[in-house]
Amino acid sequence: MTKFSAVSLLKNALTGHRNWTEQWPDSQPKEEYDVVIVGAGGHGLGAAYYLAKEHGITNVAVIDKGWLGGGNTGRNTTIIRSNYLYDESARLFDHALDLWQDLSQELNYNVMYSNRGVLMLAHNVHDVQSFKRHVHANRLNGVDNQWLTPEECKEVCPPLSLRKDARYPVMGGALQRRAGTARHDAVAWGYARGAAARGVDIIQNCPVTAIRRHPDGSVAGVETARGFIRARKVAVSAAGHTSVVMDSAGVRLPLESYPLQALVSEPVKPVFPCVVMSNAVHAYISQSDKGELVIGSGTDQYTSYSQRGGLPLIEHTVAAICEVFPVFNRMRMLRKWAGIVDVTPDRSAILGKTPVKGLYVNCGWGTGGFKATPGAAHTLAWTVAKDEPHPINAPFTLERFRTGRLIDEAAAAAVAH
Numbered sequence: 001m002t003k004f005s006a007v008s009l010l011k012n013a014l015t016g017h018r019n020w021t022e023q024w025p026d027s028q029p030k031e032e033y034d035v036v037i038v039g040a041g042g043h044g045l046g047a048a049y050y051l052a053k054e055h056g057i058t059n060v061a062v063i064d065k066g067w068l069g070g071g072n073t074g075r076n077t078t079i080i081r082s083n084y085l086y087d088e089s090a091r092l093f094d095h096a097l098d099l100w101q102d103l104s105q106e107l108n109y110n111v112m113y114s115n116r117g118v119l120m121l122a123h124n125v126h127d128v129q130s131f132k133r134h135v136h137a138n139r140l141n142g143v144d145n146q147w148l149t150p151e152e153c154k155e156v157c158p159p160l161s162l163r164k165d166a167r168y169p170v171m172g173g174a175l176q177r178r179a180g181t182a183r184h185d186a187v188a189w190g191y192a193r194g195a196a197a198r199g200v201d202i203i204q205n206c207p208v209t210a211i212r213r214h215p216d217g218s219v220a221g222v223e224t225a226r227g228f229i230r231a232r233k234v235a236v237s238a239a240g241h242t243s244v245v246m247d248s249a250g251v252r253l254p255l256e257s258y259p260l261q262a263l264v265s266e267p268v269k270p271v272f273p274c275v276v277m278s279n280a281v282h283a284y285i286s287q288s289d290k291g292e293l294v295i296g297s298g299t300d301q302y303t304s305y306s307q308r309g310g311l312p313l314i315e316h317t318v319a320a321i322c323e324v325f326p327v328f329n330r331m332r333m334l335r336k337w338a339g340i341v342d343v344t345p346d347r348s349a350i351l352g353k354t355p356v357k358g359l360y361v362n363c364g365w366g367t368g369g370f371k372a373t374p375g376a377a378h379t380l381a382w383t384v385a386k387d388e389p390h391p392i393n394a395p396f397t398l399e400r401f402r403t404g405r406l407i408d409e410a411a412a413a414a415v416a417h
């Protein structure tokens with residue numbers, strides 16, 4: 001595999017870009033692996049990368065029913081931040097944010113991480129009180145977050161309207177400067193390339209139809225469209241389809257799967273320097289390097305696997321954007337799409353061991369798991385390698401729904417992108 005460097009770019013430019021080698025081979029399944037990971041999204045591929053790199057476990061297959069990165073990893077609006085309220089979440093997301101900072105160098109692949117800042121707008125007294133509480137809680141956890149006046153918000157984001165007669169006037173905002181966005185596909189591709197270079201097999205277009213267990217209950221391997229594959233350990237990282245896959249192993253998960261939509265506008269010159277989220281109006285927006293405004297919607301009101309999403313949600317989102325940014329009233333929207341997100345009752349992830357020996361799970365990221373990709377993958381690899389929780393993922397157990405020790409970011413944030 002060619003290492004990207006100034007020299008290799010120059011050499012290939014001079015030879016008409018005809019000599020680049022393939023970034024990862026399209027592997028065929030072997031009969032047996034030490035670890036099989038179900039789902040080649042950022043989380044699954046990342047876990048394979050860290051298993052190989054940090055734990056020396058390379059007899060690993062990542063299996064996907066479609067193409068790698070074709071799930072929510074390639075469909076999200078790429079907001080990255082770590083200013084969550086509860087200690088457990090702040091630790092996990094901030095671990096990820098630390099890894100984002102030099103992920104491009106780590107992978108020798110440009111994931112285009114841009115720490116342009118994420119600004120969360122307050123539109124009423126409740127928002128002001130709740131975001132100030134977030135700022136204080138974050139600071140106690142060593143997570144950067146600061147409170148801005150409306151005028152300071154406008155300085156950070158010039159297209160913002162501060163009209164006093166607006167239905168939702170801006171009363172201030174919480175800004176995390178270290179937060180931002182990254183190129184979602186590149187994250188999957190970078191991890192895939194790094195994992196494959198260390199010997200991991202990436203098997204695409206191969207649905208896992210069931211997880212098989214030994215008579216003693218421990219994991220035996222996975223049934224796939226291309227036959228049975230034996231595995232000592234299986235980790236499921238299949239986002240909205242995780243509950244179906246895990247059900248085949250006899251593990252019921254408290255997950256509901258919803259379509260979540262996003263859309264982009266026609267491309268325009270750089271006008272939007274940061275990411276803005278407005279939970280009260282329910283809009284979030286940034287601008288891609290191509291110039292499109294990237295706009296996120298909410299989940300549909302009903303569960304579904306249709307990967308399409310309803311029009312009323314999109315209409316509501318666009319109305320919300322026009323409310324906060326009247327300057328965009330005449331923009332044309334180009335396209336919209338949806339992913340199937342896996343939502344837990346407390347809107348926090350389930351990450352770690354399961355009651356089945358040798359079976360691990362990483363799910364429940366719902367509308368906000370892209371930002372967690374490096375951190376979740378890194379700690380999942382540790383758990384799979386050592387068969388024990390990582391100190392950071394330890395609270396994100398399945399048992400918390402039995403014991404009641406929830407990490408209730410749903411109540412804390414209302415929206416968790």
Ligand SMILES: Cc1cc2nc3c(=O)[nH]c(=O)nc-3n(C[C@H](O)[C@H](O)[C@H](O)COP(=O)(O)OP(=O)(O)OC[C@H]3O[C@@H](n4cnc5c(N)ncnc54)[C@H](O)[C@@H]3O)c2cc1C
Nearest residue numbers: 039041043065071072073076077079208339368369370371
């Ligand atoms: C529209 C939208 C906007 C979002 N915006 C943000 C955001 O701004 N910030 C943020 O942090 N998060 C956001 N998210 C959430 C984020 O995208 C996800 O939480 C995250 O990408 C999940 O990554 P993953 O690797 O776990 O899942 P995925 O990328 O979905 O990967 C799971 C893979 O499993 C595969 N799979 C499923 N079933 C099987 C099977 N039976 N056999 C084999 N393979 C299978 C799928 O094909 C898929 O490739 C958004 C999501 C959507 C849909």
